[in-house]
Amino acid sequence: MNDKLYRIVLFATTLIMPIVCGGIVYALVTDAYDAFEHFGFLKFLTSSEWSYTQGKEQYGALPFITGTLMTTLVALIFCIPFSLPVALFVGEYFKGTRVASILSTVTDLLAGIPSIIYGLWGFYTLRPIIIALNISPQGSSVLTASLVLAIMIIPYASSLSAEFIKMVPNDLKEGAYSLGATRAEVIQKVVFPVAGSGIFSSYVLAIGRALGETMTVTMLIGNTNNIPNSITSTGNSMASIIANQFGEADGLRLSSLIAIGLVLFMITATINLIGKIMIKRARIS
Amino acid sequence: MESVTPILEFKKTCVSYTKQTMAVKYVSATIEKNTITAIMGPSGCGKSTLLRAVNLMHNLYPNIRVDGEILLNGENILTMQAIDVRRRVGMVFQRPAPFPTMSIYDNVLSGFTLNGIKLSKAEKDATIEHCLKSVALWDEVKDVLNKKGTFLSGGQQQRLCIARALAMKPDVLLMDEPTSALDPIATKHIEELLLELQKEVTILIVTHNMGQAKRISSKSMFMYLGELVEYSDTETLFSNPVDERTKAYLTGKMG
Numbered sequence: 353m354n355d356k357l358y359r360i361v362l363f364a365t366t367l368i369m370p371i372v373c374g375g376i377v378y379a380l381v382t383d384a385y386d387a388f389e390h391f392g393f394l395k396f397l398t399s400s401e402w403s404y405t406q407g408k409e410q411y412g413a414l415p416f417i418t419g420t421l422m423t424t425l426v427a428l429i430f431c432i433p434f435s436l437p438v439a440l441f442v443g444e445y446f447k448g449t450r451v452a453s454i455l456s457t458v459t460d461l462l463a464g465i466p467s468i469i470y471g472l473w474g475f476y477t478l479r480p481i482i483i484a485l486n487i488s489p490q491g492s493s494v495l496t497a498s499l500v501l502a503i504m505i506i507p508y509a510s511s512l513s514a515e516f517i518k519m520v521p522n523d524l525k526e527g528a529y530s531l532g533a534t535r536a537e538v539i540q541k542v543v544f545p546v547a548g549s550g551i552f553s554s555y556v557l558a559i560g561r562a563l564g565e566t567m568t569v570t571m572l573i574g575n576t577n578n579i580p581n582s583i584t585s586t587g588n589s590m591a592s593i594i595a596n597q598f599g600e601a602d603g604l605r606l607s608s609l610i611a612i613g614l615v616l617f618m619i620t621a622t623i624n625l626i627g628k629i630m631i632k633r634a635r636i637s
Numbered sequence: 638m639e640s641v642t643p644i645l646e647f648k649k650t651c652v653s654y655t656k657q658t659m660a661v662k663y664v665s666a667t668i669e670k671n672t673i674t675a676i677m678g679p680s681g682c683g684k685s686t687l688l689r690a691v692n693l694m695h696n697l698y699p700n701i702r703v704d705g706e707i708l709l710n711g712e713n714i715l716t717m718q719a720i721d722v723r724r725r726v727g728m729v730f731q732r733p734a735p736f737p738t739m740s741i742y743d744n745v746l747s748g749f750t751l752n753g754i755k756l757s758k759a760e761k762d763a764t765i766e767h768c769l770k771s772v773a774l775w776d777e778v779k780d781v782l783n784k785k786g787t788f789l790s791g792g793q794q795q796r797l798c799i800a801r802a803l804a805m806k807p808d809v810l811l812m813d814e815p816t817s818a819l820d821p822i823a824t825k826h827i828e829e830l831l832l833e834l835q836k837e838v839t840i841l842i843v844t845h846n847m848g849q850a851k852r853i854s855s856k857s858m859f860m861y862l863g864e865l866v867e868y869s870d871t872e873t874l875f876s877n878p879v880d881e882r883t884k885a886y887l888t889g890k891m892g
Contacts, residue, residue: 521734523730523732523734524734524736524737526694526697526728526730527728527730527734527736527798527801528736528747528751529694529697529719529723530692530694530723530727530728530730530802531723531724531727531747531748531751531752531801531802531805532720532721532723532724532748532751532752532805533720533751533752534720537751537752537753538751541747541750541751542736542751545736545738545739546736546737546738548738
């Protein structure tokens with residue numbers, strides 16, 4: 353009897369998660385429906401007009417999709433040269449040593465810093481540097497946001513990659529050394545290929561994180577509703593446009609914002625799913 | 638008395654993992670060219686440690702010290718570059734470990750690719766065929782050379798690893814219990830193979846298996862607690878051991 357009750361409680365509580373998830377999707381879809389119906393799904397995604405003049409309302413998500421993809425891509429490009437060495441340092445060169453564990457603790461700590469702190473740091477430290485270097489007049493730009501995003505995703509990419517690098521069997525490494533390979537050759541030709549799919553998937557998860565990051569990007573991207581024409585221009589990401597405008601929006605505009613939210617949700621969910629599947633595969637092999 | 642050509646000489650070779658303890662203590666021995674020498678002894682006697690000193694594997698681990706001399710064709714390898722030594726001294730490990738991301742073809746050639754040595758297609762094909770034939774794997778895999786090496790059976794994988802080591806044309810081949818992870822049939826294949834291979838390369842094999850030492854080696858070493866207790870013709874060592882410890886080990890009183 354007790355066992356049965358236990359099972360019912362367990363089942364009921366477990367069921368809450370899928371219900372919540374389904375509820376979020378349902379709410380997003382119903383609230384975004386207006387916008388999709390009014391502009392058409394594809395038109396909404398490909399239009400770059402964002403104007404809320406009464407009577408001539410026109411909303412399109414393209415500038416924000418572009419902004420999100422640009423910040424994420426640039427962040428990834430800046431993230432790789434810093435996270436990969438950390439991963440190699442922790443997972444191979446200084447594997448199991450005190451230095452490595454201190455370094456990985458510090459990198460993991462970076463992951464725990466609230467994004468508003470990153471935003472403040474970006475705003476008051478990085479932005480003046482961007483201005484001083486004459487990269488962008490106000491200092492806010494896709495680049496500024498991306499640089500801070502890059503730092504934010506380094507811990508995600510590096511600690512997971514390090515785990516995969518660590519998992520490369522010693523047998524293989526010694527086998528390669530025994531054939532006369534140098535350390536660099538062993539890393540290039542044995543460690544990276546063997547850990548490759550795992551490393552790749554950790555970057556996919558880092559991307560998933562960068563796509564949805566809101567606070568930092570909102571504080572640093574400049575919040576203009578046009579398609580950024582270079583990385584030094586200002587713009588808005590999907591998350592930042594929502595954060596900027598949801599408070600004052602209603603009607604079609606609110607529905608459009610929610611539609612953007614739905615698209616963002618779909619993109620991040622897909623990316624995360626791909627990453628998780630890849631990690632699973634990498635672990636098995 | 639037939640003349641012997643020493644290819645490898647241990648001169649007071651010592652290996653220590655920490656300052657206080659020596660894993661290998663003052664081992665001196667001469668290995669003849671084109672022979673199979675078995676290194677036996679109970680677990681932890683330092684036999685693998687001694688073997689791994691020969692291709693400077695200990696250099697990978699900064700805490701391990703190797704002292705004394707190890708001469709390869711008269712040259713002290715302890716003062717040579719590890720990379721040069723390892724190209725001349727091949728190694729086969731306990732567990733077969735072909736590179737999982739490489740095909741059978743690329744596994745055999747991995748010594749060249751890892752060292753950045755470029756070969757022509759004809760040279761590659763010739764090397765592959767020769768090496769796989771000398772490990773008696775050619776007939777089994779010649780049609781699946783582009784498949785991953787990890788698809789092979791354990792015994793085949795180990796033969797592939799031997800082929801990989803042979804491709805570099807080493808003077809000496811070190812084998813660290815190469816059959817301990819294999820079934821009896823695969824073991825028999827490898828043993829037969831080694832008897833053939835000694836025409837090409839000098840083999841130093843660590844083994845737990847006394848029967849194996851008896852079947853394939855012409856010389857045997859018995860090590861105990863880091864010391865080389867006895868070293869002689871395999872036949873003599875088995876039929877007429879001099880040291881009490883060797884006797885105890887061979888009769889199964891110690892091991």
